Amino acid sequence: MANNTKGRRDFMGMALGGFTALGGIGALYAMKRTWDPLPSVKAAGFTTIDLSAAQPNVLNVEKWRGKPIFVLKKAKDMKTDPRDVVMGDDHFLVAIGLCTHLGCIPAYLGDEHKFKCACHGGEFDASGHQIFGPPPSPLEIPPFKIDGTKLVLGEEGPEYQKMKADGLTV
Amino acid sequence: MAHFDENAKPFSQKWLDERLAVSTLKRVLQTEYWIPKNINFLWAMGMVLAATFGILLVSGIFLLMYYKPDTNLAFDSVNYTIMSEVGYGWLWRHIHGVGASVVFLIIYIHMFVGIYYGSYKRGRELIWLSGMLLFVTFSAEAFSGYMLPWGQMSYWAGMVITNLFSGGSLEAYGLVEWIRGDYVPGDAFLTRFFMLHVLLLPLAIIGLIVLHFGTLRLPHVNNQDGEEIDFEEAAELYKAGKVKESKVIPFSPVFLSKDVFVMGVYFIFFFYLVFYHFEFAMDPVNFDPADGLKTPAHIYPEWYFLWSYEILRPFSKDLGLIAFGIAQVIFFALPFLDRSPNVAPASRRGLFKYWFWAMLIDMIILTFMGKLPPTDALFANIGLIAALTFFALWIALPIITKKEKKL
Numbered sequence: 001m002a003n004n005t006k007g008r009r010d011f012m013g014m015a016l017g018g019f020t021a022l023g024g025i026g027a028l029y030a031m032k033r034t035w036d037p038l039p040s041v042k043a044a045g046f047t048t049i050d051l052s053a054a055q056p057n058v059l060n061v062e063k064w065r066g067k068p069i070f071v072l073k074k075a076k077d078m079k080t081d082p083r084d085v086v087m088g089d090d091h092f093l094v095a096i097g098l099c100t101h102l103g104c105i106p107a108y109l110g111d112e113h114k115f116k117c118a119c120h121g122g123e124f125d126a127s128g129h130q131i132f133g134p135p136p137s138p139l140e141i142p143p144f145k146i147d148g149t150k151l152v153l154g155e156e157g158p159e160y161q162k163m164k165a166d167g168l169t170v
Numbered sequence: 171m172a173h174f175d176e177n178a179k180p181f182s183q184k185w186l187d188e189r190l191a192v193s194t195l196k197r198v199l200q201t202e203y204w205i206p207k208n209i210n211f212l213w214a215m216g217m218v219l220a221a222t223f224g225i226l227l228v229s230g231i232f233l234l235m236y237y238k239p240d241t242n243l244a245f246d247s248v249n250y251t252i253m254s255e256v257g258y259g260w261l262w263r264h265i266h267g268v269g270a271s272v273v274f275l276i277i278y279i280h281m282f283v284g285i286y287y288g289s290y291k292r293g294r295e296l297i298w299l300s301g302m303l304l305f306v307t308f309s310a311e312a313f314s315g316y317m318l319p320w321g322q323m324s325y326w327a328g329m330v331i332t333n334l335f336s337g338g339s340l341e342a343y344g345l346v347e348w349i350r351g352d353y354v355p356g357d358a359f360l361t362r363f364f365m366l367h368v369l370l371l372p373l374a375i376i377g378l379i380v381l382h383f384g385t386l387r388l389p390h391v392n393n394q395d396g397e398e399i400d401f402e403e404a405a406e407l408y409k410a411g412k413v414k415e416s417k418v419i420p421f422s423p424v425f426l427s428k429d430v431f432v433m434g435v436y437f438i439f440f441f442y443l444v445f446y447h448f449e450f451a452m453d454p455v456n457f458d459p460a461d462g463l464k465t466p467a468h469i470y471p472e473w474y475f476l477w478s479y480e481i482l483r484p485f486s487k488d489l490g491l492i493a494f495g496i497a498q499v500i501f502f503a504l505p506f507l508d509r510s511p512n513v514a515p516a517s518r519r520g521l522f523k524y525w526f527w528a529m530l531i532d533m534i535i536l537t538f539m540g541k542l543p544p545t546d547a548l549f550a551n552i553g554l555i556a557a558l559t560f561f562a563l564w565i566a567l568p569i570i571t572k573k574e575k576k577l
Contacts, residue, residue, distance in 0.1 A: 032348075035348060035349075035351060035362070036348060036351070037347060037348070037350075037351050037352055037353075037358065038351070038358065041351070041352050041353075041356070041358065045353065061463065063462075063463065065352075065353030065354065066352065066353050066354030066355075066356060066462050067353065067354055067462070068462070068463050101487075102330050102333075102469065103326070103329050103330055103333055103465075104326075104465040104469065105463065105464065105465045118465075118467050118468075119465065119467065119468060119469060120543070136486060136487040
């Protein structure tokens with residue numbers, strides 16, 4: 001009799017524990033989803049940039065997902081790089097304009113063909129490679145897809161996937 | 171059911187006692203809560219903190235009535251509506267801003283008094299741990315509040331601090347975007363930090379304050395000599411009228427009078443800052459509205475986070491992040507890293523005496539270096555050495571305290 005009661009109590013305890021755990025997991029999942037970016041935020045995550053009017057060695061700053069995007073058409077005398085976005089004969093640097101050290105926005109010095117970050121003195125060359133100071137990695141390249149003379153940011157085209165596979169960006 | 175006196179007048183002492191046990195409550199929390207006699211004014215910092223938290227709560231409630239958690243409206247609701255339109259709105263803002271800064275000064279004093287006198291040691295570990303939990307929660311509270319005016323420093327501090335969660339080379343940007351609810355700090359970010367700042371974190375702080383007081387009730391407060399007092403015996407002496415012979419005094423009204431005096435001096439200092447030097451808690455950069463396409467020339471946190479910011483800075487990305495993470499939690503381990511059984515002021519202990527002052531000075535140096543731009547090689551090197559010294563001191567602590575002779 002005593003054992004029987006104990007068995008029943010154990011069962012009740014386990015059943016209660018099981019249901020509580022199940023409800024807890026459900027609640028945690030709902031909480032996690034509530035913190036996810038909203039669909040409207042995600043939908044705004046694509047930007048199309050027309051590159052046909054770009055001037056050589058003039059930095060254009062576009063906005064994508066709230067972040068500044070550097071678009072720099074390389075002049076003929078500037079070094080090309082595997083990180084370049086190639087469109088016909090034109091080479092472009094397309095990169096997220098946030099210093100990879102602490103996220104400041106570097107300024108472009110056109111004469112010297114380099115970016116300089118005022119915050120901690122980091123420098124990047126015109127291909128986005130870090131050449132001086134604390135930045136640990138090159139400027140990041142946003143996911144892009146080439147569509148004629150247009151660039152769609154936020155979508156991974158074959159050129160971007162190749163760069164990613166080659167470890168040129170994250 | 172308890173026995174009720176039919177003749178007790180409503181709301182009289184007896185009437186309340188029978189329903190609320192007010193006399194028992196008063197005895198347990200005040201008149202028979204025993205405090206050692208030999209403690210100095212530094213022990214009043216707990217009450218100073220409680221009072222400052224109260225002031226932050228009240229001023230925060232008044233700011234809450236006009237603040238708008240919306241990226242388009244937040245900046246003007248603070249800098250125009252509250253500052254210029256709301257009657258005495260400027261007063262609540264300055265009280266809140268100065269309070270948020272000064273509360274950390276008092277927390278640091280409170281912490282270092284505890285370290286100096288060994289108040290974290292055997293029997294009192296939970297006081298220390300609950301206090302450190304309070305410190306961490308206060309840090310989160312300060313950070314989330316710093317976001318709300320939506321100025322340039324708010325925005326970029328939000329950017330940098332949430333970027334830390336990408337875990338360096340782990341590149342966990344999904345996690346960062348989840349925390350922000352957006353790709354960059356935006357509306358979702360502002361509203362959720364608003365929620366944290368005005369509800370969840372203050373609730374947690376209040377709960378932790380209750381826990382912190384609770385952990386104090388049985389081991390009792392430490393004293394200036396680290397003397398082990400038999401509180402029951404001493405209390406009997408006091409109650410028998412041998413006030414001079416007893417080593418303890420009741421918290422209220424006897425010790426509280428000293429607390430109130432210290433608070434009085436503190437509030438002169440506090441309101442001097444509120445009325446004449448509020449600008450020290452207001453970064454000028456934060457009077458520019460947030461702009462995601464323009465960074466301020468030099469990003470730095472408020473003074474109370476500079477020491478840990480400087481520990482993050484001189485190392486490479488991953489190493490810096492690990493060092494920063496350790497610096498945030500290492501103080502929790504203090505009761506377990508200090509291997510000496512001595513509960514005594516640092517001045518009467520062995521090498522710990524030097525350890526204490528070295529740690530304090532090192533953290534002050536880190537604070538100064540954190541404010542300076544790291545582009546200067548000399549300052550960057552001093553910062554690196556100070557950061558390395560910080561870790562060297564923590565590694566040395568168990569060794570030097572193990573060697574300490576028992577007093």
